[in-house]
Amino acid sequence: MISIWFFIGLLLLIYGVLILGSGIYEYYNPPAVQTVVLSDLHAAIWWGALLLALGVIYITKFRPGRNG
Amino acid sequence: MQAITGFCWLPALFLQAAPERLLHLSSVDIAIVAIYFLAVLGIGFYLKSYTKTGEDFFMAGREMTAWVAGLSFLAANLGSLELMGWAGNAYQYGILAAHWYWVGAIPAMLFLAIVMIPFYYISKTHSVPGYLKLRFGEPARALSAISFGFMTVLMSGINMYAMAVVLKVVLGWDIYFSIWVSSITVALYVTLGGLLSAIFNEVLQFVLIWLGALLISIIGLIEAGGWSGMVARIHTNFPSQDFTHLWSTLGSFQDNPMGINWVGIVFGLGAVISMGYWTTDFLVVQRVISAKDLRSAKLAPLIGAAFKMCVPFIVILPGLLGLAMLDTPGHHFLVAGNVAAAALEKGQVLHSYDEVLPIMLARYCGPGLMGLGITALIAGFMSGMAGNVSAFATVWTYDIYRAMIRKDATDQHYVTMGRWCTIGGVLVSIGTAYLALHSNSIMDYVQELFSFFIAPLFGTVLLGMLWKRATGPGGFWGLLCGTGSAIGMWAWVRSNPAASQYIALSPYAKPQAENMFRALWSAMVCVLVTVVVSLLTKPRSDKELVGLVYGCTEIPSEGHLPLWQRPIFWAGVVAAAFVVIQIIFW
Numbered sequence: 001m002i003s004i005w006f007f008i009g010l011l012l013l014i015y016g017v018l019i020l021g022s023g024i025y026e027y028y029n030p031p032a033v034q035t036v037v038l039s040d041l042h043a044a045i046w047w048g049a050l051l052l053a054l055g056v057i058y059i060t061k062f063r064p065g066r067n068g
Numbered sequence: 069m070q071a072i073t074g075f076c077w078l079p080a081l082f083l084q085a086a087p088e089r090l091l092h093l094s095s096v097d098i099a100i101v102a103i104y105f106l107a108v109l110g111i112g113f114y115l116k117s118y119t120k121t122g123e124d125f126f127m128a129g130r131e132m133t134a135w136v137a138g139l140s141f142l143a144a145n146l147g148s149l150e151l152m153g154w155a156g157n158a159y160q161y162g163i164l165a166a167h168w169y170w171v172g173a174i175p176a177m178l179f180l181a182i183v184m185i186p187f188y189y190i191s192k193t194h195s196v197p198g199y200l201k202l203r204f205g206e207p208a209r210a211l212s213a214i215s216f217g218f219m220t221v222l223m224s225g226i227n228m229y230a231m232a233v234v235l236k237v238v239l240g241w242d243i244y245f246s247i248w249v250s251s252i253t254v255a256l257y258v259t260l261g262g263l264l265s266a267i268f269n270e271v272l273q274f275v276l277i278w279l280g281a282l283l284i285s286i287i288g289l290i291e292a293g294g295w296s297g298m299v300a301r302i303h304t305n306f307p308s309q310d311f312t313h314l315w316s317t318l319g320s321f322q323d324n325p326m327g328i329n330w331v332g333i334v335f336g337l338g339a340v341i342s343m344g345y346w347t348t349d350f351l352v353v354q355r356v357i358s359a360k361d362l363r364s365a366k367l368a369p370l371i372g373a374a375f376k377m378c379v380p381f382i383v384i385l386p387g388l389l390g391l392a393m394l395d396t397p398g399h400h401f402l403v404a405g406n407v408a409a410a411a412l413e414k415g416q417v418l419h420s421y422d423e424v425l426p427i428m429l430a431r432y433c434g435p436g437l438m439g440l441g442i443t444a445l446i447a448g449f450m451s452g453m454a455g456n457v458s459a460f461a462t463v464w465t466y467d468i469y470r471a472m473i474r475k476d477a478t479d480q481h482y483v484t485m486g487r488w489c490t491i492g493g494v495l496v497s498i499g500t501a502y503l504a505l506h507s508n509s510i511m512d513y514v515q516e517l518f519s520f521f522i523a524p525l526f527g528t529v530l531l532g533m534l535w536k537r538a539t540g541p542g543g544f545w546g547l548l549c550g551t552g553s554a555i556g557m558w559a560w561v562r563s564n565p566a567a568s569q570y571i572a573l574s575p576y577a578k579p580q581a582e583n584m585f586r587a588l589w590s591a592m593v594c595v596l597v598t599v600v601v602s603l604l605t606k607p608r609s610d611k612e613l614v615g616l617v618y619g620c621t622e623i624p625s626e627g628h629l630p631l632w633q634r635p636i637f638w639a640g641v642v643a644a645a646f647v648v649i650q651i652i653f654w
Binding site: 001002004007008011012014015018019021022023026035036037038039041043044047048051 | 094096099100103104107110111114115118136268271272275276279283287290291430431432433434435436437439440
């Protein structure tokens with residue numbers, strides 16, 4: 001059976017790509033009216049990168065066919 | 069403690085209509101939510117081929133590791149309306165709300181791990197009513213199973229309706245659309261993979277809840293200038309009230325915004341309600357007894373306890389940050405639910421306490437992160453519902469259908485019954501959700517009724533495990549009288565609100581205090597009746613109690629394991645951390 005941690009890694013990887021991509025897009029195309037407080041922190045970029053990194057780690061460590 | 073905690077804030081939310089949506093999702097947010105639904109369904113379809121026998125479907129094959137069982141144990145509780153409800157309570161009552169995560173959870177989890185799990189596990193029971201059958205006989209099991217099964221599906225439906233209302237308020241989604249989409253999704257993945265699928269998805273949901281909600285607290289603390297900056301702002305906003313101390317304001321009912329004292333918190337919440345919920349509610353116990361061995365089963369609640377201690381960081385802290393960052397000196401930005409509803413009738417839009425979490429989400433999270441935060445909320449709702457439905461399927465199939473209707477069918481027949489029962493449970497839940505749509509008072513009653521069964525059940529199970537003189541008639545009558553006394557006290561206060569002062573021992577007591585004291589009295593009635601009836605009836609022999617009772621059961625020794633692999637060591641670590649936290653926030 002494939003480990004649940006592999007599925008979690010896969011989902012985090014996809015979410016990481018989407019959120020990081022969204023953050024980078026917004027960095028270069030900031031909205032005319034900023035409604036998010038502390039938007040200059042660009043949380044989507046570093047949080048997206050964190051999810052992406054976690055996803056890669058979990059997918060690698062728990063990929064099917066590799067023992068734990 | 070979803071059943072117990074929910075009723076204190078739900079009425080406020082339900083009084084509101086949705087004048088306009090609170091949040092707006094971008095296309096990337098919608099993609100994130102949609103991918104989540106696909107993921108949970110995909111896991112359900114994948115696990116179908118691994119659930120062939122009754123043990124697979126109802127007990128996840130008893131093969132879960134300590135980590136999976138422990139995180140699932142916690143996620144099943146984190147679900148429902150826990151996130152938004154307790155964030156709202158923290159905004160209303162301050163850090164006192166954290167008692168429900170600390171003294172109202174940690175001691176009980178440690179007690180479950182070290183004292184009670186060996187009996188659940190060694191007896192090889194498949195449910196808490198199943199343990200009562202082994203220990204006290206069929207009448208106690210029947211009473212417990214019927215009340216649990218009935219209340220669980222009702223609770224599931226009410227939580228489903230509550231989720232739909234939240235999605236309408238927050239996102240503007242149609243209530244019927246939310247009810248059907250979420251319930252069909254849960255029904256599909258639990259029907260396909262049983263408890264295994266529910267547990268796997270709960271672990272996934274647990275991770276998403278943390279990653280989706282954690283950022284609110286991190287950015288909020290940056291904006292507030294750290295913990296000390298946040299506390300200073302709260303004191304500036306409300307100099308005459310104390311929102312930031314955990315114990316020092318509990319000397320009397322008048323000194324704190326919750327209207328409760330330390331006796332209610334320590335004995336009502338910590339010693340009875342919390343013990344009852346975490347050690348006897350089959351919704352959470354089922355996850356632990358699915359562990360692969362006794363050591364894993366003991367470690368699972370300890371892992372859950374370690375994470376439970378941290379949950380206030382994503383639930384209570386956003387409420388406190390709301391007090392610091394949304395409010396101005398002497399003025400709350402958010403109002404009670406009934407005030408918001410009254411304002412709405414006059415065409416004025418006010419936001420209620422319970423909306424503090426989505427408001428903070430919108431404050432700090434832009435596209436992408438917003439979708440992740442909403443996914444965290446939906447994941448919380450779904451994990452709670454799946455927990456209810458999978459526990460109901462087990463209790464119905466094993467403790468009602470097999471015990472009272474068809475005793476000698478094949479294992480495959482019971483698996484098929486479990487699958488149909490899952491669908492049936494979801495349909496009944498949907499019916500309850502529609503009922504709640506037309507009568508909010510029914511929803512309140514059911515939430516409170518559910519909590520009535522918890523405290524007496526704890527008294528019955530505890531005496532059953534620790535006192536070998538307790539007899540079958542004693543267990544049955546104790547449970548019945550304890551539950552009856554809780555319902556009686558509740559009805560007394562409903563018919564005469566002044567009666568609350570006799571139950572909670574103070575005219576200043578508020579509803580939360582009454583809940584705690586009612587639980588305390590009902591557990592005492594249960595214990596008293598059990599002891600008296602047991603002493604008047606014939607006890608079972610020690611031989612019949614092997615594997616069920618302390619003193620008649622040999623608990624496998626862990627002395628051969630290194631210290632750091634022993635559950636008792638980690639229980640000590642968690643207990644020490646718990647004490648340190650209480651002192652820090654005293």
